[in-house]
Amino acid sequence: MPEVGTPWSGRGTAFKGRERQLECTLLARWDAGHKDPWLILTDLPPEASDACWYGLRAWIEQGFKVIKRAGWQWQWTRMSDPARASRLWLAVAVATLWLLSVGGEADEDVPVGTLEEVTALCLSKRRSCRETRLRLVSVFRRGWIRLLVALIRHEPLPEGRFVPEAWPRAPEAREEAVIKADEGLPKAA
Numbered sequence: 001m002p003e004v005g006t007p008w009s010g011r012g013t014a015f016k017g018r019e020r021q022l023e024c025t026l027l028a029r030w031d032a033g034h035k036d037p038w039l040i041l042t043d044l045p046p047e048a049s050d051a052c053w054y055g056l057r058a059w060i061e062q063g064f065k066v067i068k069r070a071g072w073q074w075q076w077t078r079m080s081d082p083a084r085a086s087r088l089w090l091a092v093a094v095a096t097l098w099l100l101s102v103g104g105e106a107d108e109d110v111p112v113g114t115l116e117e118v119t120a121l122c123l124s125k126r127r128s129c130r131e132t133r134l135r136l137v138s139v140f141r142r143g144w145i146r147l148l149v150a151l152i153r154h155e156p157l158p159e160g161r162f163v164p165e166a167w168p169r170a171p172e173a174r175e176e177a178v179i180k181a182d183e184g185l186p187k188a189a
Contacts, residue, residue, distance in 0.1 A: 003030070004030050004031065004032050004034075005030065005031060005032055006030065007027075007028065007029045007030075007050075007051060008026075008027075008028040008029075009025060009026065009027045009028070009046040009049065009050075009051075010025065010026060010046055011023070011024070011025055011026075011045070011046060012024070012025075012026055014026070014041055022041070024041045024042060024043060025041070025042050025043070025044055025045060025046050025049060026039065026040070026041060027039070027040040027041075027042060027046075027049055027050070027051040027054075028040075028051065029051035029052070038051050038054060040054050050167070050168075050169065052167075052168045052169055053167060053168060055168055056168065063096075066096060066138075066140050067092060067096070070138070070140070071096070071140055071144075072092050072095075072096070074092070096140070097162060098143070098160060099140050099143030099144055099147065099160075100139055100140060100143060100160075100162065101143070101159075101160030101161055101162035102142075102143035102146050102147060102158045102159070102160035103138070103139035103140055103141065103142035103143030103144070103146065103160075104139050104142075104143075104160065104161070104162070105158070105160050105161050106139075106142040106143065106145075106146050107139050107142055143160065146158050
């Protein structure tokens with residue numbers, strides 16, 4: 001029986017029926033305060049995946065949005081040759097990374113007072129960090145604008161700065177148990 005606070009991953013076969021079976025990894029995570037666990041199927045091996053990464057899905061979906069209608073308009077390429085498409089995907093990936101780095105740097109210059117407060121709309125506890133404020137112009141679009149302005153003014157193109165964040169990681173149940181066990185011990189002098 002799964003327990004709250006116990007992550008699990010393993011290889012297996014999903015779905016019944018020979019035609020529908022899928023060899024995959026099942027990731028399971030059940031945290032306190034949630035009625036049901038997260039159950040995620042992936043093609044990654046168990047040692048190379050974590051259920052917490054599913055939280056990046058919103059970022060991934062925004063990435064598809066940038067590649068398609070809100071950015072590079074991929075849907076209009078009508079490309080069918082995989083070799084040509086792979087070269088274009090590489091160019092799109094590099095250009096996207098560049099625009100996001102320039103736009104992220106530009107986003108840091110936006111005064112906090114000009115951002116619309118959206119924390120009042122949240123039902124959970126109120127936070128005052130910058131991430132809870134509504135961004136009216138995407139980081140991608142900010143980068144695009146900065147590059148266009150530099151081209152129009154005949155200025156050097158901005159390079160931007162990209163600092164990757166660490167992969168999300170939830171605390172392991174074992175670590176939480178060790179911390180709780182250590183709390184009852186007297187402090188060493």
